[in-house]
Amino acid sequence: MTASDLFPPTRDAALARIAAVRPGDYARTRNALDGAVTRLSPYLTHGFVSLPDVLAGVVQRHPLRVQHKFVFELGWRAYFRHVWAHRGEAILQSLHPGPLPEDAYARVLPADLRAGATGVPAIDQAVRSLYATGYLHNHARMWLASYVVHLRKVHWRTGADWLLGHLLDGDLASNHLSWQWVAGTASRKPYLFNAENVARYAPPAWDSLGTVIDVSYDALDAIARSPLAVNGKALATAGVDEPPVGASPPRVLPPDPKRVAGRDVWLVHPWALGDPPADLPAGVLRLGWWPTEPLARWPWSAGRRAFVAARMQAITDDQWQGDREALARALVGARSAATLADPHVAGALPPQVLQRPPAALFPEVAHPCASFSTWWHRATRGLVQAEELAGLQAWRAATGDQRSR
Numbered sequence: 001m002t003a004s005d006l007f008p009p010t011r012d013a014a015l016a017r018i019a020a021v022r023p024g025d026y027a028r029t030r031n032a033l034d035g036a037v038t039r040l041s042p043y044l045t046h047g048f049v050s051l052p053d054v055l056a057g058v059v060q061r062h063p064l065r066v067q068h069k070f071v072f073e074l075g076w077r078a079y080f081r082h083v084w085a086h087r088g089e090a091i092l093q094s095l096h097p098g099p100l101p102e103d104a105y106a107r108v109l110p111a112d113l114r115a116g117a118t119g120v121p122a123i124d125q126a127v128r129s130l131y132a133t134g135y136l137h138n139h140a141r142m143w144l145a146s147y148v149v150h151l152r153k154v155h156w157r158t159g160a161d162w163l164l165g166h167l168l169d170g171d172l173a174s175n176h177l178s179w180q181w182v183a184g185t186a187s188r189k190p191y192l193f194n195a196e197n198v199a200r201y202a203p204p205a206w207d208s209l210g211t212v213i214d215v216s217y218d219a220l221d222a223i224a225r226s227p228l229a230v231n232g233k234a235l236a237t238a239g240v241d242e243p244p245v246g247a248s249p250p251r252v253l254p255p256d257p258k259r260v261a262g263r264d265v266w267l268v269h270p271w272a273l274g275d276p277p278a279d280l281p282a283g284v285l286r287l288g289w290w291p292t293e294p295l296a297r298w299p300w301s302a303g304r305r306a307f308v309a310a311r312m313q314a315i316t317d318d319q320w321q322g323d324r325e326a327l328a329r330a331l332v333g334a335r336s337a338a339t340l341a342d343p344h345v346a347g348a349l350p351p352q353v354l355q356r357p358p359a360a361l362f363p364e365v366a367h368p369c370a371s372f373s374t375w376w377h378r379a380t381r382g383l384v385q386a387e388e389l390a391g392l393q394a395w396r397a398a399t400g401d402q403r404s405r
């Protein structure tokens with residue numbers, strides 16, 4: 001299975017996934033690698049669909065209480081964005097001390113790990129499937145991160161940067177804060193797992209009995225609090241080649257100023273790949289834009305580039321790559337320029353581009369919340385049914401959905 005087989009770069013593919021969600025099965029089986037998870041994350045990260053699109057599509061078929069596991073998991077995504085909004089670049093550093101001092105962890109990923117040849121099948125399968133598909137189940141991400149940080153003693157930031165580069169759904173908030181949660185620098189204790197846990201939730205090929213993770217939780221806790229790395233027995237075979245990251249976006253010329261002059265421009269960046277808003281003026285120029293700075297800072301795999309480029313091509317008149325100044329120059333003659341706001345591009349947009357807020361599912365929680373449970377309590381206080389979420393009501397009004405009240 002490759003990335004393009006699993007994730008066709010169309011909004012219809014995302015809508016089909018939404019239509020296929022079975023919330024009861026999801027709640028019962030989501031921890032298992034073959035459980036009924038949605039695989040919507042690449043589409044959500046790149047804005048093919050929004051959280052309100054997802055929940056509206058699900059509750060249309062399956063009315064849900066707001067406390068349902070499915071709504072709760074969507075909440076994690078929104079919560080990580082909440083932390084990013086409040087903490088900014090601070091999410092790239094440990095939010096508080098973890099089990100060991102920062103300098104107890106290496107800043108380089110071991111070659112056997114990069115090659116999927118650690119000798120721990122759960123880890124090697126995860127790495128190989130990540131490279132092949134650009135996706136990993138949440139449980140596999142947790143195992144991989146826990147192994148990297150607590151057994152191999154590699155700093156969470158090194159692991160987070162590496163994983164981000166290979167994921168189709170790479171999102172700075174969800175990824176880096178999840179690594180911190182596993183590391184114990186954004187949670188009360190480190191996340192640990194053992195071979196028994198893998199055997200319970202993964203298929204037989206992932207079975208890791210008899211390896212370094214086949215120990216008790218007490219032993220794992222002692223390992224996490226010791227500065228000594230636990231390496232295990234690396235595979236004798238060479239492993240797999242790590243696909244390159246840093247695939248360059250299409251390098252086409254900036255738009256001809258004559259095409260832009262006097263026009264209203266809707267700017268489509270890689271995190272805003274939904275259908276253009278219905279209220280755009282007639283004759284609007286839909287311009288695809290690959291922002292140089294964030295893509296140079298957080299390089300992508302070729303699979304992710306292809307995923308985004310295909311969708312951008314389908315919904316724009318033209319696409320090009322440029323930095324903030326080049327974009328400002330390109331838009332000089334435009335009558336107006338607007339886009340959808342996203343923190344990945346916020347710093348790369350010149351002031352003349354109006355940033356429309358994206359559709360939110362949960363109400364904004366102004367108070368910075370250090371824990372998910374505090375945020376969740378505030379975001380859902382007084383609500384019983386998912387339908388009551390203000391974001392869903394606003395979505396219905398904006399899309400003209402008949403159930404709008």
Ligand SMILES: Cc1cc2nc3c(=O)[nH]c(=O)nc-3n(C[C@H](O)[C@H](O)[C@H](O)COP(=O)(O)OP(=O)(O)OC[C@H]3O[C@@H](n4cnc5c(N)ncnc54)[C@H](O)[C@@H]3O)c2cc1C
Nearest residue numbers: 037038039040041073076077138141169170171174175178
């Ligand atoms: C180490 C690590 C790194 C991660 N990196 C990313 C990342 O870069 N981008 C990303 O979108 N998610 C990330 N996650 C969160 C989670 O693993 C993925 O969102 C989820 O696995 C995506 O698969 P899915 O769409 O099938 O999820 P489902 O279980 O079907 O959930 C539906 C949607 O809910 C949201 N969601 C579910 N669980 C979580 C969660 N734990 N945290 C945040 N959102 C969640 C996602 O938007 C997901 O698409 C990471 C988790 C870990 C432990």
